[in-house]
Amino acid sequence: MYSKNNRDEMLTEPVSVLYRPVGKAELEKIEKSNFRAFPPRLPEQPIFYVVMTLEYAVQIAKDWNTRDERSGFSGYVTRFRVRADYLGRYDIRIVGSSRIHREYWIPAEAIDEFNANIVGEIEVVEKFILEKNQPCT
Numbered sequence: 540m541y542s543k544n545n546r547d548e549m550l551t552e553p554v555s556v557l558y559r560p561v562g563k564a565e566l567e568k569i570e571k572s573n574f575r576a577f578p579p580r581l582p583e584q585p586i587f588y589v590v591m592t593l594e595y596a597v598q599i600a601k602d603w604n605t606r607d608e609r610s611g612f613s614g615y616v617t618r619f620r621v622r623a624d625y626l627g628r629y630d631i632r633i634v635g636s637s638r639i640h641r642e643y644w645i646p647a648e649a650i651d652e653f654n655a656n657i658v659g660e661i662e663v664v665e666k667f668i669l670e671k672n673q674p675c676t
Contacts, residue, residue, distance in 0.1 A: 552658070553624070555621055557591060558592065558595070558596035559588075560600035560614055562611050563611030569661055575661065577650060577653070580647035586647060587653065588643065589645065591643075593664070595642070596665070597616055597667075600616045612668070613667065614665075615667075617662060617664070619657050619659070619660070625656040
């Protein structure tokens with residue numbers, strides 16, 4: 540995939556489409572950046588992970604974030620584009636036994652550089668809210 544500018548003209552810069560499941564607090568910080576950047580990691584978060592498939596991101600947002608008080612019992616799936624040459628610095632990690640569980644691990648101290656390599660805006664493409672005594676929607 541190649542990035543597009545505001546007029547939808549094709550640019551020559553190759554990008555990769557990635558996803559990140561986030562909770563309510565992280566989404567609010569993304570909104571404060573005008574959907575241009577992810578926030579710095581917390582001290583107990585040495586790795587910033589991004590996943591390669593929508594299916595995997597939905598699984599995390601729906602099954603994990605909605606059960607986590609720190610996530611506000613809500614999960615959001617973000618989609619964004621990152622310069623492919625930048626991602627080439629990192630190995631693809633397969634987590635668990637499924638090929639859909641592919642992700643990049645970015646060191647927390649590299650988050651600013653990662654953000655500088657996002658092309659365009661971060662979009663919210665899925666939302667899951669856990670209501671009391673109700674299944675996640």
